[in-house]
Amino acid sequence: QVQLVESGGGLVQAGDSLRLSCEVSGRTISGYGVAWFRQAPGKEREFVSTINYSGSATYYAGSVKGRFTISRDNAKNTVYLQMNTVRPEDTAVYYCALARAIVAGRDERDYNYWGQGTQVTVSS
Numbered sequence: 001q002v003q004l005v006e007s008g009g010g011l012v013q014a015g016d017s018l019r020l021s022c023e024v025s026g027r028t029i030s031g032y033g034v035a036w037f038r039q040a041p042g043k044e045r046e047f048v049s050t051i052n053y054s055g056s057a058t059y060y061a062g063s064v065k066g067r068f069t070i071s072r073d074n075a076k077n078t079v080y081l082q083m084n085t086v087r088p089e090d091t092a093v094y095y096c097a098l099a100r101a102i103v104a105g106r107d108e109r110d111y112n113y114w115g116q117g118t119q120v121t122v123s124s
Contacts, residue, residue, distance in 0.1 A: 002026040002113045004096050009118030014088055016122075020081040022096030022115060029053075030074040033099035035111060036081045038092035038120075045095070047106035049081065057103065064090075086122045093117040 008020040022034065035050035049060045049070040058070050069082040079096060097111035104110035 002098065004098060004113055004115035006094060006096055006115045006118035009094060009120045011121045011123065012086060014086060014122055014124050016086055018083045018086060018120060020083065020094055020096075020118060020120070022079045022081075024077045024079075024098060024113075027098070027113075028074075029072070029077050029079070029098065031102060033102060033104040033110075034072060034079040035097050035099065035104060035106075036070060036079075036094060037097060037108070038090075038094045039117075040089075040092040043092075045108070047108075048094070050099075050104055050106065051079065053102040059105070061106070083120070086120075088122045088124045091120060091122050093119050 003025045005023050033052050036048040037045050039045040051058045051070045055072045067085045072079045095117045096115045098113040100112050
């Protein structure tokens with residue numbers, strides 16, 4: 001059984017930094033892309049960032065590019081999202097998702113396993 005568990009969320013102030021972790025069990029992630037999505041209150045879930053199977057390629061939504069960094073440690077079966085200079089509009093539940101292939105894009109249909117999410121709240 002594949003499980004994804006996010007952690008690292010919390011309440012921070014605008015301008016602070018936060019690092020989210022996504023630990024995967026039940027499957028070795030070294031052969032799969034992984035992504036982060038987020039869902040703000042009253043809004044649809046949206047793509048944040050994705051990383052390919054080896055970590056050699058990453059892609060970001062325009063709203064987080066230059067502030068967030070996705071990375072992975074395949075030996076630990078864990079993917080990270082470093083969030084710097086956070087803004088109130090980054091407030092959301094953040095989800096990690098495991099792709100069906102070695103690389104995937106921003107389409108949720110590319111991902112077949114999801115975590116339960118971790119809440120990030122940024123105060124102004």
